Amino acid sequence: MKSLVRQGVVLTGTGSAVSETYLDNHQLNQMVVTSDDWIKTRTGISRRHLLPAQDSLTTMATEAAQKAIDMAGIEPQKLDLIILATSTPDDLFGSAGLIQARLGATQAVAFDLTAACSGFVFGLVTAAQFMRTGTYQNVLLIGAEVLSRWVDWSDRRTCILFGDGAGAVVLQASDHDCLLGFQLHTNGTQNQYLKLEFQGQEKLLVDNIRVGQGTYQPISMNGQEVYRFAIQKVPEVIEKALYRAGLEIEQVDWLLMHQANRRILDAVAERLGIPEQKIISNLANYGNTSAASIPLALDEAVRRGQIKANDVVALAGFGAGLSWGAAIVEWGSLNS
Template sequence: MAGASPHSRGVALIGSGSAQAAQVITNHQLGQRVETSDEWIRSRTGISTRRVSSPDQRLSDLAADAGRSALEMAGWSANSLDLVLLATSTPDDLFGSAPAVQAALGASNAVAFDLTSACSGFLFSLVTAAQYLRTGAMRRALVIGADQLSRFVDWDDRRSCVLFGDGAGAVALEASDDDGLLGFLVRSDGARGGVLNLPAIDSDAPLADDARHRRGGYRPIEMNGQEVYKFAVREVPAVLECLLERCAVSPETIDWLLLHQANQRILDAVADRFAIPRAKVLSNLAHYGNTSAATIPLVLDEAVRDGKIQPGHLLASSGFGAGLSWGAALLRWQGPA
C-alpha cells in the first residue's frame, strides 16, 4: 500500500508528548542476573539503560500521560478530539486499551481504538489517522504509541532481555490546508514473520466429553536477532529511498532522520546509506532501549522539547519490526500555533 498527498486537505503535526516508565534498569544490573556486561550490550546495541514499568504502572497510564502532554502542547481540550488511536502490542485489556485512555483523558467526543503492528505501529497509526482527517470525516486526532514489553520479556534470556523497555509517546494531528504528511509507504511480509514473535501458548485443556479448548496466554518474546538486523538494514534504506524518489526529495534537504529506536548500528547504517550526518540522526536509544511502538513519538517529543526540531523542519521517518512490517513517511513538523 502506498500514498502521497492526493487530497486538497492535509494534516498538520501540532503537538507531541511522552511518558516514561518508573524504573531505570542499567546494563550492570542486568549483568547481575544474566551472563552479560555493560561493554557487551553497548557495543552491540548502543543501549546503556532502559525504563521498566513499576508493578502499579499500567500501559493505559503511560499512554494517557503521553496524550495529556501532547494535548497541552497543542493547546487543545480533550473533548475537541475526534479520534484517539493507540498503537500498542501490549494492551492492559486484550479487547483494547484505547477506550480506557479516551476515558482517562476525558475525550468524550472521540472514537477510540487500538492498532497492533508491533514496532511499526506508531507509523502505521499516524498514516491511518491522517486518512480520516484528509477525507474531512474528522478534524482532530491523537495518535499514541505505547508498549510495556517488559511484561513479555524472558529476563533470563541474555539475547533479548537487554534490548527492550517500556514507554509512551503521542502526537496531536489536525486537518489543515498545509500538509505535514508529504508521503508514505507501508509494507508487510508475513512469510518472514517467524523471526520475531510474541506467540500464544500452544496448549489445550478438557472442555466437555471428548471436546477440548485452547488455553489463552502468551509465551515470552522470541527473536532471531541476526535475521531481524539483516532485515532492517536492507529494507529500511530501500523503503526510504523509494519514498524520497517518489516525493522528489533529496536526502540533503532532510533536517532529521527519525527512525524506530531498535539498535544504534541500524540507525548509523541508514544514515551512512544516504550520507546524512550523524548529528541529524535522532537517537535516545541509549537511555530507553527498544520501546516498540513508543520509540518514534518518544524521541520526536524529546527533540521538539529540546529545541532541535523547529517548525518547518523536514523529518524522514521509518518504523520496522514484527510482522514483518516496515514503512516510511516524510513529515513536516508544524508545532502549536
C-alpha cells in the same frame, strides 16, 4: 451526510512519559552473563525504563497524551479520534477506550492498532487517511508499550534490548499538509524472526470438543535476521517515501528511526548518505520501546528545540510482522 473534502494534516503537539524506574547494564550483569561494554558495543543501549508492576500502560499513555494535547492547545473534547499503537495493552480487548475516558475525550472514537515496532508509522498514516477525507479534524495518536511484561529476563539475547515507554502526537486538519509522503510494507513469511505468540494447551470441554487455553510466551527473536532485514529494507522504504514526497535525501533535516539497535541506525544512515549529526536517537537511555520509540524521541527533540518549524523529518519503523514503513513529515503547527 457531511460532504468529504480534501484537507491536509499538521502535527501540533507531542508528549511522552516513562517510569522513573530504570535498569542499567551493570544491574543486568547481576541477572545474566553480560557486561556494560558488551551491551553498549552491540546495541548502543545503556539503560531501559521499566514500568512498576502496580502501574499500567493506560496511565503512562494517558500522561503522554495529555502533554501532547496541552502543547497543541486544544481541549480533549475536541478530539475526534484516538489511535493507540501498542502490542502490550492492559486489556486484550483494547486499552484505547479507557484512555479516552481518562482524558475526558467524550467525542472521540478510540481503537488499538497492533503493528509492533512499525505501529507508530502505520498509525500516523491511518490517522491521515481519516483526516484527508475531511471525516475527522483532530486526532490523537499514541505509541505505548510495556514490553517488560513479555521479556524472558534470563535470556540475554533479548532482555538487554527492551524497555517501557509512551509517546503521543496531536494531528489537526489544515490547508497545509505536513505528511509529505509514505510507504508501508509487510512480509509475513518472515514472521518467525520476531514474535510474541500464544501458546495453548488442549482442554477437553464435552463430547470430544476441545479448545486451546494458555497464555502468550516471552518475546523470541533471531537478531541476525532482523538486522539483515532492517539494513536492507529500511533505506529502500525511506527512499520510496521520499520519492512520493518529491524530495531528495539532501532535503531531509532529521532521520528518526525506530530505536532498535545503534548499529542498525548507523548502517541505514550510511547507506542513505545521511550524516551522523542528522540522526535523532535516545536509544542509549530507553532501549527498544517498540511503537513508543519514535514518538518518545520526537517529543524530546521537539521540546529541546532540536526539531524546528518546517524541518523535514524522515520517520521509519520496522519490526515484527515482519513490517516496515516510512513517513516523511514536516514539523509545524497551525500557526507556522
